[in-house]
Amino acid sequence: MEVFIQQTTNGLAVGGIYALIALGYTMVYGVLKLINFAHGDLFALGAYLGFTLLVSFGLAGYVGMVSAILICSLMVMVFSGLAGYLLERVAYRPLRNSDRISAVVSALGASIFFQNAIMLVWGAQYRSYPAGIIPNLTISFAGQNIPLIRIFVLVASVVIMLILYFFINRTRIGMAIRASAIDQGAARLMGIDVRSVIALVFIIGPALGGLAGVMVGIYYGQINFNMGQMYGLKAFTAAIIGGIGNIPGAMLGGLLLGLVEAFGAAYISLAWRDAITFIVLILILVVRPTGILRERVAEKL
Amino acid sequence: MLKKVSWVFLGLAMLLVIHTANSAEAVKIGVMGPVTGAWASEGQDMVNVVTILADAANASGGVNGRQIEIEVGDDGGDPRTAVLAAQRLVSSGAIAVVGTYGSAITEASQGIYDDEGVVQIATGSTAIRLSEKGMALFFRTCPRDDDQGKYLAGKVESLGAKSVALLHDNSSYAKGLADECKALFETGGIKVVFYDAITAGDRDFTTSLVAMKSLNPDMIVFTGYYPEAAMLLRQKMSMGWNVPMIGGDATNNTALIEISGKEAADGYLFVSPPGPLDLSGPAAKQFMGEYEKKYGTIPTSVWSIMAGDAFLTIVEAAKNIKGDITSKSIGDYLHSSLKKYPGFTGEISYDAKGDRIGDIYRLYKVDSNGVFRLVP
Amino acid sequence: MSDKTRQALITVGVLLFLALPGMGLGSYWLDVLNQVGLYAVLSLSLNIILGHAGMFHMGHAAFFAVGAYVTAILNTVYHVPVMATLPLAGLAAGVFALLVASPIIHLRGDYLLVVTIGIVEIVRIALINNVFGLTGGSNGIVGIQRPDLPGLGRLTAPWHFFYLIWGFVAISMFMFEYLENSRYGRALKFIREDVVAAEGVGINTASCKLSAFVIGAIWAGFTGTIYATQMRTISPGSFSYWESVVLFMIVILGGRGNQWGVLLGSFLVIGLPELFRGLQSSRMLFFGAALVVMMIFRPQGLIPSRNRRYKLPQPYADKYK
Numbered sequence: 002m003e004v005f006i007q008q009t010t011n012g013l014a015v016g017g018i019y020a021l022i023a024l025g026y027t028m029v030y031g032v033l034k035l036i037n038f039a040h041g042d043l044f045a046l047g048a049y050l051g052f053t054l055l056v057s058f059g060l061a062g063y064v065g066m067v068s069a070i071l072i073c074s075l076m077v078m079v080f081s082g083l084a085g086y087l088l089e090r091v092a093y094r095p096l097r098n099s100d101r102i103s104a105v106v107s108a109l110g111a112s113i114f115f116q117n118a119i120m121l122v123w124g125a126q127y128r129s130y131p132a133g134i135i136p137n138l139t140i141s142f143a144g145q146n147i148p149l150i151r152i153f154v155l156v157a158s159v160v161i162m163l164i165l166y167f168f169i170n171r172t173r174i175g176m177a178i179r180a181s182a183i184d185q186g187a188a189r190l191m192g193i194d195v196r197s198v199i200a201l202v203f204i205i206g207p208a209l210g211g212l213a214g215v216m217v218g219i220y221y222g223q224i225n226f227n228m229g230q231m232y233g234l235k236a237f238t239a240a241i242i243g244g245i246g247n248i249p250g251a252m253l254g255g256l257l258l259g260l261v262e263a264f265g266a267a268y269i270s271l272a273w274r275d276a277i278t279f280i281v282l283i284l285i286l287v288v289r290p291t292g293i294l295r296e297r298v299a300e301k302l
Numbered sequence: 303m304l305k306k307v308s309w310v311f312l313g314l315a316m317l318l319v320i321h322t323a324n325s326a327e328a329v330k331i332g333v334m335g336p337v338t339g340a341w342a343s344e345g346q347d348m349v350n351v352v353t354i355l356a357d358a359a360n361a362s363g364g365v366n367g368r369q370i371e372i373e374v375g376d377d378g379g380d381p382r383t384a385v386l387a388a389q390r391l392v393s394s395g396a397i398a399v400v401g402t403y404g405s406a407i408t409e410a411s412q413g414i415y416d417d418e419g420v421v422q423i424a425t426g427s428t429a430i431r432l433s434e435k436g437m438a439l440f441f442r443t444c445p446r447d448d449d450q451g452k453y454l455a456g457k458v459e460s461l462g463a464k465s466v467a468l469l470h471d472n473s474s475y476a477k478g479l480a481d482e483c484k485a486l487f488e489t490g491g492i493k494v495v496f497y498d499a500i501t502a503g504d505r506d507f508t509t510s511l512v513a514m515k516s517l518n519p520d521m522i523v524f525t526g527y528y529p530e531a532a533m534l535l536r537q538k539m540s541m542g543w544n545v546p547m548i549g550g551d552a553t554n555n556t557a558l559i560e561i562s563g564k565e566a567a568d569g570y571l572f573v574s575p576p577g578p579l580d581l582s583g584p585a586a587k588q589f590m591g592e593y594e595k596k597y598g599t600i601p602t603s604v605w606s607i608m609a610g611d612a613f614l615t616i617v618e619a620a621k622n623i624k625g626d627i628t629s630k631s632i633g634d635y636l637h638s639s640l641k642k643y644p645g646f647t648g649e650i651s652y653d654a655k656g657d658r659i660g661d662i663y664r665l666y667k668v669d670s671n672g673v674f675r676l677v678p
Numbered sequence: 679m680s681d682k683t684r685q686a687l688i689t690v691g692v693l694l695f696l697a698l699p700g701m702g703l704g705s706y707w708l709d710v711l712n713q714v715g716l717y718a719v720l721s722l723s724l725n726i727i728l729g730h731a732g733m734f735h736m737g738h739a740a741f742f743a744v745g746a747y748v749t750a751i752l753n754t755v756y757h758v759p760v761m762a763t764l765p766l767a768g769l770a771a772g773v774f775a776l777l778v779a780s781p782i783i784h785l786r787g788d789y790l791l792v793v794t795i796g797i798v799e800i801v802r803i804a805l806i807n808n809v810f811g812l813t814g815g816s817n818g819i820v821g822i823q824r825p826d827l828p829g830l831g832r833l834t835a836p837w838h839f840f841y842l843i844w845g846f847v848a849i850s851m852f853m854f855e856y857l858e859n860s861r862y863g864r865a866l867k868f869i870r871e872d873v874v875a876a877e878g879v880g881i882n883t884a885s886c887k888l889s890a891f892v893i894g895a896i897w898a899g900f901t902g903t904i905y906a907t908q909m910r911t912i913s914p915g916s917f918s919y920w921e922s923v924v925l926f927m928i929v930i931l932g933g934r935g936n937q938w939g940v941l942l943g944s945f946l947v948i949g950l951p952e953l954f955r956g957l958q959s960s961r962m963l964f965f966g967a968a969l970v971v972m973m974i975f976r977p978q979g980l981i982p983s984r985n986r987r988y989k990l991p992q993p994y995a996d997k998y999k
Contacts, residue, residue: 004512007541011508036788092970099977102734106930109923110969117338117963125342125959126602127529129560139542148540221505222536223529223561227340231503234795234919241792266509272472272499276803279796286789287781337959346959374958381916385909386709386952389836393706406913409820413910417834418705431820472806474817474913499807 006145008263014151014220016259017158021213022236023243023251024165025085025206031182031246032202034101038108039088040210041233042115047081047211048224049123055218056131066135074215081211082204089203112229120226127225130218154220161209162252169248178202182246238278242285244292253293328371329364329627331356331616332396333609334387334411335425336379336403340503344403347606348425349374350597352400352613354589365620365627377402381410388414396420397629400612403605405429405474412440421629421636423612426605428551429474433655439633441656443608443615443647445575445663447475450550451482453663454523454573458483458548459490461571463520467496469510469534471526479525479550495519500530507534508541515543522547528554531570532561539566548572554666554674555603564672575647575662577604577674586646604647611645615652618643696844699837708836710952715843716905718944721928722850722937723897728926729934729983730863731890732870734787737794738925740778740801741771741895743917745902747805750819750912751812760825760907764900771899772892779891783884798922805914818913825907839908846904850897851937857893858937866890867935924948931972933979942980946972 022044029037054060054073061069092111096104135153139146169175180188181198189195217232218224239258243250258278265277285293333352335345356372364370373394375387384402388411391399398421402408408427415422416437424432424442428450433440458466466487470480477499487494495517500507511534514522522538522545524531531553538547547570554574559567576582578590578601589610594600601607619635620627637656642649651659665677699708720742727735745767752758752766782793808815825833825842833842857863865886868876877883906912924947932943950968954961972980 003516007508007512011506015506030788036791092974095974096977102930102934103973103977103979106927107970107973109927110966110973113962113966114970115966117960117966120338120342121960121963125346127343127557127561129532129557131563139540146542150540217505221533222563223505223533225529226342228503230920238792238796241789245788263509267513270498271510271513272501272807273803274501276800279800282796283782283793286785286793290785290789292789338962342959376955376958376961381909381911381913382713386706386713389704389706389709390955393704406816406818406911406915409911410909429817472816474815477816 002143003145004267006143007147008267009260010142010147010151010155012260012263013256014154014158014259015262016239016256017155017162018213018216018220018255019232019236019239019258020162020252020255021158021209021216022232023240023255024162024248025210026237026240027243027245027248027251028178028202028206030240031248032178032185032199033093035093035104036108036237037088037093037203037206038105038233039092039111039115040206041229041231041236042112042119043081043084043088043207043229044210044214044217044232044236045119045224045226045229046084046115047077047207047214048218048228049119049128049214049226050077050080050211051215051218052123052128052130052224056128070215070219074212077211077215078208081214082208085203085207085210086200088207089200093203112233116227116229123226125226127223130222130224135219150220154216157216158213161212165205165209166248166252174201235278238282242282242292244294247292247294250292250294257293328369329620330371330373330394330396331613332373332375332391332394332399332401332420333613334375334377334384334391334399334401335609336407337374337376339379339383341379341403343602344426344605345376345379347601347603348401348403348609351593351601351606351610354592354596355610355613355617358592359617365617368627370617375399375401377407377411379404379407381406384408384411385414387411392418392420397627398423398616398632400609400616401425402427405432408432412437415439419629421616421633423616425608425612429478433657437656438637439629439656441612441615441633441636441652441658443611443645443650443658444605446657447478447482449661450573450663451479451486453661454479454525454548454550455483455486455490455492457571457573457665458487458521458523459492461521461546461548463492463546465493465495465517465519465521467514467517467519467522468494469496469514469522469524469526470499471502471530472499473502473526475552476526476550480523483523483525500526502526502530504530505533506537508537510534511538511541511543515541515545519545521545523549524553525550527552528558529561531572532558532567535562535566535570546571551575551604551663556600556674557602559668559672564670567668567672568670570668571677572666573663574666575604575608576664576676577666578602578607579674580664580676581607581646583644583646585644589646607646611647611650614645615640615643615650696841699840705836708840710949712836712839712843712908714944714948715840715847716901716908717925717928717948718847718941719843719850719901719904720898721925721932721940721944722847722854723894723901724925725894725929725934725937725940726854726857726866726890726897727894728929729936729940730858730866730870731887732866733783733887733890734791735794735891735894736791736922736926737796737798737919738894738898739917739919739921740794740798741775741898742902742905742921743798743801743805743914744771744774744895745899746906746912746917747813747819747902748899749903749906750822753822753906754819755812760823760903761827764903767903768896768899771902772896775892775895776888779888783888783891795919795922798917798919802914802917802919805917813914816914818911818915820911822906822910822912824910843904843908846900847941851941854937862886862889870935927969931969931979933982935983936979936981939979939981939983946980 025040092107138149177193239254240251243254266274335348337345375391377384377387384407403426405427408424421439428447470476549572551574553572619632623631666674724738748767748770749763752763805813865881928943928947933939
């Protein structure tokens with residue numbers, strides 16, 4: 002029972018982080034049909050920007066811990082969003098009209114670039130968020146001690162996902178994003194500025210990714226320059242499991258992936274954990290070839 | 303179209319020309335380390351350490367009037383890149399090469415240095431088999447895994463543990479050390495109640511900790527690297543589990559405390575050659591001062607200091623050789639004439655296999671201020 | 679440029695290239711060329727799957743790994759001569775591809791991409807965990823022999839391998855050229871351009887795709903043998919997902935479907951980081967930027983695949999000149 006409860010809460014927290022990153026993949030894919038391979042590195046960039054603000058700049062010394070984390074998160078979202086915008090402008094927009102597979106290589110190049118840029122700016126060694134940003138408290142649940150920070154991470158990611166969900170489904174801008182995802186040409190004819198929509202998607206996605214980076218920094222306290230690769234791959238997998246291009250799918254896929262990892266490691270084998278995750282992915286796709294919540298965009302014939 | 307392609311080729315050719323245009327009458331020593339890739343911090347420290355020492359040696363007249371020239375080969379922490387780095391160092395005319403860090407990487411490059419007759423002094427590659435191949439010009443300043451396994455298992459026993467949970471990260475190094483310890487525990491009557499691998503680069507070890515806790519071991523033995531050790535300590539504390547934990551020399555890195563926090567690391571034990579801050583002797587202290595002045599920090603681990611020691615023994619050999627300074631004469635000198643050379647990490651002599659002689663392991667304990675203290 | 683001068687230029691280029699070891703090129707540059715050659719063969723075999731059939735396959739290192747490990751195990755445990763393991767390595771990789779690809783071959787585009795990444799990761803983790811007790815875990819396998827060629831003796835020096843590897847590159851290119859122009863090759867291209875229309879004219883798309891996968895995998899298995907005997911030690915780290923990404927980049931950057939493009943792509947993707955060595959720790963930064971720039975300037979790849987051209991009958995040819 003102890004194992005079960007600990008793994009469930011932990012899997013959900015990790016899954017929440019995966020889901021936040023997966024949203025960036027899925028939103029970009031929805032509009033552009035492009036896998037933004039540099040997204041994982043924008044996530045890592047967010048973690049490092051948060052490190053600079055919280056640790057090097059010592060934000061907490063000026064405004065207190067809670068507001069420091071809030072301000073830091075907002076600033077990281079702004080900067081990561083900006084980085085995402087620049088990435089789109091420089092590496093993807095020139096390739097808008099060519100085969101989308103060409104953009105994949107451009108994305109991989111950008112990924113290598115960002116990863117090494119982070120290494121050169123912040124150094125190759127592990128960096129750490131100070132221990133005890135959030136006090137090390139535990140709460141009691143079903144007779145188990147659960148670290149408070151785990152609950153915090155889970156709640157924060159769910160709240161952000163709900164906000165995004167309402168933004169996409171209840172606002173005019175959200176409607177424009179959905180319309181561009183379904184049919185860019187028709188959206189343009191309806192007077193939607195598709196170009197701005199694309200830019201916006203490239204701001205929102207990396208902003209959420211950057212925020213996830215700060216959350217990883219606070220949750221685990223440890224960041225390094227190539228962590229984007231691993232998290233990026235996991236989050237991309239989560240987006241695929243949910244059905245890429247589908248926003249609730251990314252959320253569901255992220256949480257599910259977190260749980261699969263936690264239970265696979267706990268009940269089958271720790272050393273085989275990632276292999277188990279990928280086997281589950283393959284099984285899901287064999288049964289449902291376009292993910293759990295089917296992709297909403299129709300395939301172009 | 304073909305025109306554009308030919309421009310690309312022209313550009314490549316020009317880079318090639320720029321690349322090969324340097325040579326002089328200097329003694330060339332290579333440094334092979336992971337300057338990029340996952341272990342980039344180790345590699346960059348190695349290069350920094352050797353650069354300072356080479357500058358100092360050149361300022362005081364070099365080797366018998368000849369300057370020392372450093373050639374850096376980036377192995378990227380990857381065997382395939384290491385082969386190219388080794389070939390390039392050999393082609394550049396290096397007579398001896400310092401490095402590298404990872405055992406698998408050293409293994410991939412060893413054959414090339416052996417074929418070409420170039421001295422190689424590994425600095426962090428502790429795998430046993432590296433020096434069991436009868437390569438005459440292979441040396442290392444770091445100890446071997448079996449030295450460490452014996453020392454670590456002995457300490458666990460003398461600390462009174464009756465049952466242990468043994469955890470590694472599936473890297474050659476950590477798995478080798480874990481297997482070594484497991485065998486020694488089993489013959490020594492210590493029960494290994496848990497034996498599994500985590501994934502290096504992971505951040506979440508709650509799973510393994512929960513599973514271990516249910517088996518109630520007297521001690522956790524973790525043979526992997528510091529980032530994972532720090533996360534284990536941190537997550538162990540947040541679970542409220544107070545079992546002692548002991549680790550190997552890959553956790554001897556000051557970043558451990560930064561990551562885990564002082565509170566979580568309090569009481570953590572590890573065995574290691576003396577770390578950068580515990581190097582006794584005025585030479586080491588002075589060197590750390592210079593390093594800090596030049597790069598703003600001190601090296602994060604002892605392995606880059608091992609690179610410094612490797613470099614110093616090469617220079618020492620080159621200075622004392624009568625006649626031509628060749629790879630062979632350096633190798634001969636290191637095998638037979640270098641005795642108890644005062645390096646930063648202690649006295650250095652090499653045995654017939656090229657392994658370092660002497661017991662250099664110590665037991666460390668982290669105190670409540672997060673400082674690594676030698677356990678007397 | 680007429681076809682004749684083109685052919686002459688290519689011939690001269692190839693001859694010059696073959697003379698390189700004799701022209702005082704050092705071991706380092708020969709080894710770089712050897713690496714380029716190995717990646718070229720791997721990319722050429724991936725080109726069948728990704729370039730011709732148009733399947734987004736980002737797990738090619740898995741088949742390469744199967745070939746390399748089959749050779750390593752047969753040679754070190756059962757003492758089979760290295761070159762004799764070549765067909766077995768290819769066979770094993772092909773069978774493995776058949777098994778894993780059958781259930782997933784119908785997945786489209788990006789779903790196939792992530793599944794193939796999954797396969798290469800599963801293989802790597804299995805190798806690390808010392809599956810069947812044969813793979814040596816993360817240490818890998820050491821002490822693989824150098825190859826003995828009948829009549830030539832043992833290959834040891836970099837220039838020996840230069841001819842072995844580039845000979846293999848040449849054979850592969852002839853093979854794939856033939857394949858490309860066959861009825862089967864045309865069917866693959868049809869599938870890439872329009873899978874529905876291909877099915878409509880009676881092409882069995884599923885079996886065509888699957889056989890493309892298997893052919894590519896067999897070739898990667900062969901390459902695994904050569905890699906194992908050249909490196910003499912193999913470990914799971916050399917078969918990571920990132921290696922597959924590198925191959926993927928080579929094919930797209932060079933120009934998918936075009937063998938010469940893929941060859942040029944191998945030179946750039948493997949060669950550029952070597953040329954940037956002087957930049958030390960920032961060399962990969964420049965490499966990443968270079969990839970982006972090259973893609974922007976040549977989105978179709980450096981040497982894109984040309985459509986088949988047919989000679990018009992004489993009277994029409996004059997008319998439409």
